[in-house]
Amino acid sequence: MVPLPVPPSVTAILLDIEGTTTPITFVKDILFPYIQDNVEEYLHKHWHEVECQEDVRQLRLQAEKDSGLEGFVPIPSSTDDEAELQVIRGVVDNVLWQMSLNRKTTALKQLQGHMWRSAYATGKVKGEVYDDVVPALKKWKEANLKLYIFSSGSVEAQKLLFGYSIEGDLLELFHGHFDTTVGSKVESESYKRIAEKIGCSTENILFLTDITREAEAARTAGVHVALAVRPGNAALTDEEKSEYQLIPSFAQLQLPMT
Numbered sequence: 626m627v628p629l630p631v632p633p634s635v636t637a638i639l640l641d642i643e644g645t646t647t648p649i650t651f652v653k654d655i656l657f658p659y660i661q662d663n664v665e666e667y668l669h670k671h672w673h674e675v676e677c678q679e680d681v682r683q684l685r686l687q688a689e690k691d692s693g694l695e696g697f698v699p700i701p702s703s704t705d706d707e708a709e710l711q712v713i714r715g716v717v718d719n720v721l722w723q724m725s726l727n728r729k730t731t732a733l734k735q736l737q738g739h740m741w742r743s744a745y746a747t748g749k750v751k752g753e754v755y756d757d758v759v760p761a762l763k764k765w766k767e768a769n770l771k772l773y774i775f776s777s778g779s780v781e782a783q784k785l786l787f788g789y790s791i792e793g794d795l796l797e798l799f800h801g802h803f804d805t806t807v808g809s810k811v812e813s814e815s816y817k818r819i820a821e822k823i824g825c826s827t828e829n830i831l832f833l834t835d836i837t838r839e840a841e842a843a844r845t846a847g848v849h850v851a852l853a854v855r856p857g858n859a860a861l862t863d864e865e866k867s868e869y870q871l872i873p874s875f876a877q878l879q880l881p882m883t
């Protein structure tokens with residue numbers, strides 16, 4: 626295992642989830658099918674609740690932006706009671722359409738986070754993390770590094786995954802969580818905003834992710850980056866392999882003075 630020295634300027638480690646702390650298969654084979662199988666029932670059950678109506682309002686706002694996209698599925702806008710079933714059907718179809726494209730819209734991610742609550746709370750689902758993750762996070766925290774998550778999954782979804790993980794409640798390891806409300810993961814500005822919110826410079830942050838476009842955006846902002854190479858992640862080109870530091874395991878990161 627080739628050690629990767631953490632630059633001495635780094636005081637915070639920012640972590641992606643899917644493909645970095647957690648297998649892509651957990652998201653694709655467990656979390657997403659849970660939404661696809663339960664979204665219709667969930668909407669019927671919670672339709673008149675404030676939170677659910679706010680989720681639907683956000684999905685409608687997103688749908689207005691998406692109307693020009695190929696295959697776009699609209700959400701009917703009737704308030705008539707009789708049409709309620711049709712509106713719910715429209716929301717279901719819109720959610721399934723967005724998921725078929727693996728969209729990362731904030732509206733979709735908020736609804737998903739709310740839906741996963743009961744899956745985790747009832748023990749139907751437990752958040753998966755790779756074996757090397759918890760020992761490394763503990764070591765980094767002991768070395769006074771601050772640990773943050775940046776995922777397209779909503780902050781609530783992130784907290785559920787780590788709060789109800791196969792390794793127990795891991796939330797105390799993290800100083801904070803960021804989602805797409807701070808901006809897209811493929812835009813440099815998002816990383817500058819995160820640094821501002823943490824109260825540090827971008828060069829004080831090391832971002833670990835499996836996606837080259839995210840790494841590139843972070844690097845452009847002045848953030849240090851390394852690419853997580855995990856089983857089942859998308860294959861990297863030779864150019865990507867030569868351009869980025871690669872880490873198959875968090876154990877590879879070597880802290881200064883260790």
Ligand SMILES: CSCCC(=O)C(=O)COP(=O)(O)O
Binds near residue numbers: 652
């Ligand atoms: C943390 S919730 C489940 C993951 C999810 O919905 C997602 O879109 C993963 O995105 P990431 O930015 O962690 O790759």
Ligand SMILES: [Mg+2]
Binds near residue numbers: 641642643644645835
């Ligand atoms: Mg990822």
